[in-house]
Amino acid sequence: MNLSDYIADFLAKQNLRHIFLYSGGAIVHVADSIDRHPKLKIIIPQHEQGGAAAADGYSRISENLGCMVTTSGPGGTNTVTSVCNSYFDSIPVLIITGQVATFRIKPSKKLRQKGFQETDMVSIFRSITKYAVQLKKAKDIRYELEKAVYFAKEGRPGPVLIDLPDDLQREEIDPGVLRPFLPPRKKRINLKGSVEQIFKLIEKSKRPVLILGAGIRIAKLKNEAKNFIEYFKIPTLLTWGGMDLFPYDYSYNMGGLGVCGPRGGNFAVQNADLVIALGTRLSQMITGGKQNLFAPYARKVMVDIDQAEIEKFGPNDFKLDIKILADLADFFKEVKKHYKGFYPDRFMNWRKTINRWRKKYPICPxxxxxxxxxxxxxxxxxxxxxxxxxxxxxxxxxxxxxxxxxxxxxxxxxxxxxxxxxxxxxxxxxxxxxxxxxxxxxxxxxxxxxxxxxxxxxxxxxxxxxxxxxxxxxxxxxxxxxxxxxxxxxxxxxxxxxxxxxxxxxxxxxxxxxxxxxxxxxxxxxxxxxxxxxxxxxxxxxxxxxxxINPAQKIVPMLKFGSGLEDLDPKLTAEELEKIMVYHKKERIKNHLTDKEAKII
CATH class of the missing domain: 3.40.50.970 (Thiamin diphosphate (ThDP)-binding fold, Pyr/PP domains)
Structure with a gap:
């Protein structure tokens, strides 16, 4: 079997129906194999950046892998911006680039280029992919494809790249003797103590908010998140990436929050005594640029699969009272064990307050x-x-x-x-x-x-x-x-x-x-x-x-750097804002857990 035919068959087995592909001299064999495969259809973009963006959009809607295939040199480098999109948003996309034949690859990094259009794709893409590799031997194709797709989808998803020298694409291989990639065993994490502590915080809370982000959909846990919301009847704020999780008129959906408001959601989080963040990395577009001003009176809980995201907050930012490094699927499995029949609607009045703010301060009056x-x-x-x-x-x-x-x-x-x-x-x-x-x-x-x-x-x-x-x-x-x-x-x-x-x-x-x-x-x-x-x-x-559109149209409201989320431009009067912000500064200190109380996993 030809190696390029093996690649086409592998892509079809990933339940892909469309492959975005822009041909060139170093990828003609793979392009030909994909074109001849009965279960695959080539979609040719007008530019490689557009092709990789289309693969990104394909992945987001199919909730599966997206794939862009292109040639060496400018073909690969033209995809960089779109690969950045996928990397920062945790979207699993497979980029396959052609490369010059192995005997034309430069022998030293000091040499700029040996083969025509030769470019070191692995070095370029390493910082914006979860895995980037150049195939060295034809016999490793199964291992590298399986490994790349595994990394694209496991944990926090993201793009991956395989760089294929031209001569290896046309080699004959025996699929029956190719070595597979064996995924590492997943470590078990005991989340019982952390979940118990979260339940206790909710029970003590008077003004909790749940913040849900794109990670809920990426992990395919929308139903589990909804069960959590409806068990506690907890008011929920959605980041832009999580905005389509629930309908606008869902009774527990309190709208968005962040640098562009709306005011109602921002007032809710700034008055909250407990913030639970699931599937969101709490970026500065959500918290505001001066992160020490975010939810100043609240205990803060964050569950994330990426340790770097949990640990990124420094002394000039806010303190996470409970950090849980875990897959959300494991978190919700443990949460489910703690549900005990009916939970009273303790937060009805709090939701009514938030809804009054939303009604009083509409985005489109x-x-x-x-x-x-x-x-x-x-x-x-x-x-x-x-x-x-x-x-x-x-x-x-x-x-x-x-x-x-x-x-x-x-x-x-x-x-x-x-x-x-x-x-x-x-x-x-x-x-x-x-x-x-x-x-x-x-x-x-x-x-x-x-x-x-x-x-x-x-x-x-x-x-x-x-x-x-x-x-x-x-x-x-x-x-x-x-x-x-x-x-x-x-x-x-x-x-x-x-x-x-x-x-x-x-x-x-x-x-x-x-x-x-x-x-x-x-x-x-x-x-x-x-x-x-x-x-x-x-x-x-x-x-x-x-x-x-009106050329003078502005984004209203919007946060200017230096203010807390409650204080968006155009400014409300000091008297009006004072009535909305119900806590006193002394409670800011009282409501934080001590280091001994905090459960950090």
């Missing part, structure tokens, strides 16, 4: 609808979320359009809402929508900015080629809005490289749509929104909808 001349982004997101169906897939890009979406989108049952949360490059959502559409087999709604579309414009060709049901909304504010807001805050409005006056250029998006033979719609004001959305929803294939 009624007066936004009175805006004229163009479109208020919050109004558009509000109207879009009303008309989308359960199970629809929504992707959002970066900057303003990402923030406006996450602040104001109202999730329905089984909808998916995804983005490249942590690396957050402009241009992600369009190619990722390709993977999402192929994996999901249903309508995909892609929100991007005018700048983000420029960075991924070529992938409209892939969408058109396969007539994918990707509905693209361009948030066209004729510039880079979030950068303007940053310059307003820090540079007194001195703009550089943020709009056409300061050096940017944008095409006529109607002509762009005509070039790619994609239907085009233009929304210029609030009166046109509902009619246009009806047309978009009625379309069977792709649509490009150009939304004229």
């Amino acid at each position: 009624k007066e936004y609808y009175r805006h004229s001349g163009n479109v208020n982004a919050y109004v558009f997101i509000k109207e879009l979320s009303k008309v989308l169906k359960p199970k629809d897939i929504i992707l959002t890009d970066a900057g303003g359009n990402l923030s406006w979406t996450m602040q104001n989108f109202e999730i329905k049952e089984d909808q998916r809402l995804i983005s490249a949360w942590n690396h957050s490059p402009m241009g992600y959502s369009v190619p990722a929508s390709i993977g999402a559409a192929l994996a999901g087999g249903r309508d995909v709604y892609c929100i991007t900015g005018d700048g983000g579309l420029i960075m991924s414009l070529e992938e409209l060709g892939t969408i058109r080629k396969h007539n994918l049901p990707v509905k693209i909304f361009i948030f066209n504010n004729h510039g880079h809005g979030i950068q303007k807001q940053t310059m307003d805050t820090w540079l007194a409005g001195r703009y550089t490289a943020v709009d056409e006056k300061t050096g940017l250029w944008f095409p006529d998006f109607k002509k762009v749509a005509e070039t790619f033979k994609i239907p085009y719609l233009h929304i210029q004001n609030h009166h046109e929104i509902r009619k246009a959305l009806f047309k978009v929803n009625s379309a069977k294939g792709p649509v490009l909808c150009d939304v004229e």
Whole structure:
């Protein structure tokens, strides 16, 4: 059997149906084998970065592996940004790169290059993958493939890379004699004491909050998390990565929190006496830049599978009272043993308080609808979320359009809402929508900015080629809005490289749509929104909808560095904030566990 045929067969056995592939001289044998395999279909992106982003989106929606195959040199290096997305968001993606033949590989790292387009992929990708390896001998192919896929999925998932020299791809091998990879045995951890302590903290608590992140879905533990919520009737806040875990109107869903609010969720965590974080690494986008101001009156519990994430908080940050280094699956197994029939609803009044804050401080107040001349982004997101169906897939890009979406989108049952949360490059959502559409087999709604579309414009060709049901909304504010807001805050409005006056250029998006033979719609004001959305929803294939967003639109509310999460801009009056913040500073000290009390595993 040819080694490249073995690779194709291996990919099919991973339950992959689509392989994203951009060919080149050093990968032609693998490309040919994949193309001939009856269970695999090649999807050719217009750029390798787009292909790897599509594989990322494919993985997020299928909750399985995604795969991008490309050639040596620039083929591999072009995927770096998208591999970063997968690495920082814990998405299992297999990158396969071709490499020059073994006899053309440079003999020393001091030599820059020997073979044409030779590039040391392993060194480049080592810091942004869980495993990166160059195949040295054909007989090791089974071992390296199995090892790579194991590392991609085990523990905290992430991308992996296998670099394949051209001559090894075409060698003959005997699959029956190939050595397998044997996964290490999983260590058992006794979580009984830690779980008991958490239960006791909840029983003593008056104002607990549970924070759930993307790790819940990654670990496929949504039902277990829901059981935990409903047993204690505990108010729950969702990070952006976990926003699609539960519907907006789920009675225990108190909305989001973080640098972009909303205020209700931030007031909840800042007034809490207990914070339990599951499936979230509590990044600074959640806690605020001055992390010592996060939930200042609360005991804090964090369960995470990555020790580095648990140990990252220094003396200038906040203190974790209970750190549990464990797989969430093991944690919830132990939790289940401690459930004892009915648990009284002790936190009803606390939930009512949070809901009053949410109602009093909406993201999209009624007066936004009175805006004229163009479109208020919050109004558009509000109207879009009303008309989308359960199970629809929504992707959002970066900057303003990402923030406006996450602040104001109202999730329905089984909808998916995804983005490249942590690396957050402009241009992600369009190619990722390709993977999402192929994996999901249903309508995909892609929100991007005018700048983000420029960075991924070529992938409209892939969408058109396969007539994918990707509905693209361009948030066209004729510039880079979030950068303007940053310059307003820090540079007194001195703009550089943020709009056409300061050096940017944008095409006529109607002509762009005509070039790619994609239907085009233009929304210029609030009166046109509902009619246009009806047309978009009625379309069977792709649509490009150009939304004229107010160029002066800002992200509101938003935290300025130096303040706690309760004190977002625009500022509330000191009197109003004092009424909301119910604790006194003396209780901040009293509510922390001592080192002797804390259970650290």
